[in-house]
Amino acid sequence: MIKTIQIQDTRYQLDGNAGSDAIHRDPVYSYAVTLLHDDSGLTGTGLAFTLGKGNELVCAAAKFYADKLKGLDIEEVMSNFGVLFNKLANEQQFRWLGPHKGVVHLALASVTNACYDLWAKKRGVPLWKLLIELSPEQIVNTLDLSYLEDELTAEQAVELITAQQSDIIGREQIIQQGYPGYDTSIGWFNYSDEKVRENCLKAVAEGFTAMKLKVGSTDAQRDIRRAHIVRETAGDAVKVMLDANQQWNLPQAISICNELKSINPYWVEEPTHPDDVLAHKTLAEAIAPVKLALGEHVPNRVIFKNYLQTGAASFIQVDAVRVGGVSEFITVSLLCKKYGIPVVPHVGDMGQLHQHLVLFNHIKLGHEALFLEHIPHLQKHFVNPVVIEGGLYKTPQAPGSSCDLKPV
Structure with a gap:
């Protein structure tokens, strides 16, 4: 009690x-x-x-x-x-x-x-294990599917989860292998060009095969220059993502994203206002084949539903410490599974909670184990900090969700 x-x-x-x-x-x-x-x-x-x-x-x-x-x-x-x-x-x-x-x-x-x-x-048990061991009905009982009835009823959610169970044993191999991470700290906005180059080399040496640069400068040429630094330093085999953190209006986003095509970005993240679903749809069509990722500032399942319905987002970055927690995260993951869209969470929790949720997404829901954002800056404050080796999240074993903080 x-x-x-x-x-x-x-x-x-x-x-x-x-x-x-x-x-x-x-x-x-x-x-x-x-x-x-x-x-x-x-x-x-x-x-x-x-x-x-x-x-x-x-x-x-x-x-x-x-x-x-x-x-x-x-x-x-x-x-x-x-x-x-x-x-x-x-x-x-x-x-x-x-x-x-x-x-x-x-x-x-x-x-x-x-x-x-x-x-x-x-x-x-660790949270990932608890969630994986729940029956489809038990999972759906933890979810609020209101306002989604046009896309996902409780019965359909149960069917969706049940349909993934035949291959679950094969997907459990990731528990031993580790879940891939990507380095989001190589290119914070205020870092110098030299710092960005140094961090790229370090990330590659540590085994990361994907990394992200902050863009959205007043001078777009600064973004383009720095993006080329990342691409040239990391090499063509590395996935490079660009994150504008909502800085551009739609005309700016169309213009700058088309210029940034030259570095072959894996995605452009949060290009404009997160509530403007139709602007993202227009942008996605204007800059194809460059893909959009969003979700860091999308607050609930209803707006995620709209993004999926319009086809504006190729990657959904739902964050369980931004939406209504684990329950709504799973709800959004089920919507994404229906639409065949990967879930690559934003990690406001520094990956502590989300390392459990991506394992659940992959093993139980059949989502692709693409990668999970890695931000190291608060690791020292957690009782059971995430462990990254060779660019892989090692599977947490302590009971709970890995969110206990050390006393300040």
Whole structure:
């Protein structure tokens, strides 16, 4: 039974120019942390990610949601979590502040993720193992599929999961092999050209076969120059992704993306405003065969549904510490599976939680094991930090979701 609740406002100042992009020049990587303490001595830890200012607002909203869990047994909570999620997400007054986006939805993510962590700890297994061992019906019971009925009913979701089970043993090989990662820290926006070149060489030496550069400069020629540095330093065999962090308007995005075709980017990420689904559709058609990736700032399953329906995105970067937590992450992953679109999460959690979720996506849902973003800057703050060897995420074995933080 959940006895006590703690909410922590945790912030970490980054070193140098780490974390900088075209929009967010001086981020303070921060978590609204939900701690659910049960009567057996276990603690479920849940995270929502912010860049500093306003983190206290997410914490206040998380307390509102978490208080409603006091006195409940975690197994009871998770047996039909989709119903509880729907009830919390649609609380009449908090819903007005979203709906299903912004401060209140980030807060729900923190609480939701704490529930999944406590559930896995209660069963004594890592989260990826718990999720894989659930039946299709049990998985769907943890999801809120409202507003998706035109695309995915509960019955269809069960059928979709069930259809993937025949090849599950073969896909389990990835547990021993490790899940591929890509280096997103070679080219933060404020890094010098020399630093970018040095980081590219280091990433290749460490075994990464994909890496990402921040673009979106006032002077587009700076982006083009730096993109060529990455391509020439890393070589043609390496996948190079470009991330504009929403900096461009649509005409700018069309023009600059067409110029950037010369380095053969694997994708262009967040080229314009994340709510503008139709702009992304227009852009995708204008710059083909260059592909778009998005999801870091897409807040809920409904907008992801629209992106999939329009065919605007070739890669979906749903983030479980941005949408409503693990539950909504799985919901979006099921939509993507229906559409045949890869899920490559943005890792506001630094990959701690998502290393579990991509294993579930691959093994249970049959998603391609493409790669998972790797950001190393907060590793030292986690009790069980991710382990990357030869460019591969090693499979976590400790019970839970790997989100426990060391005391500040």
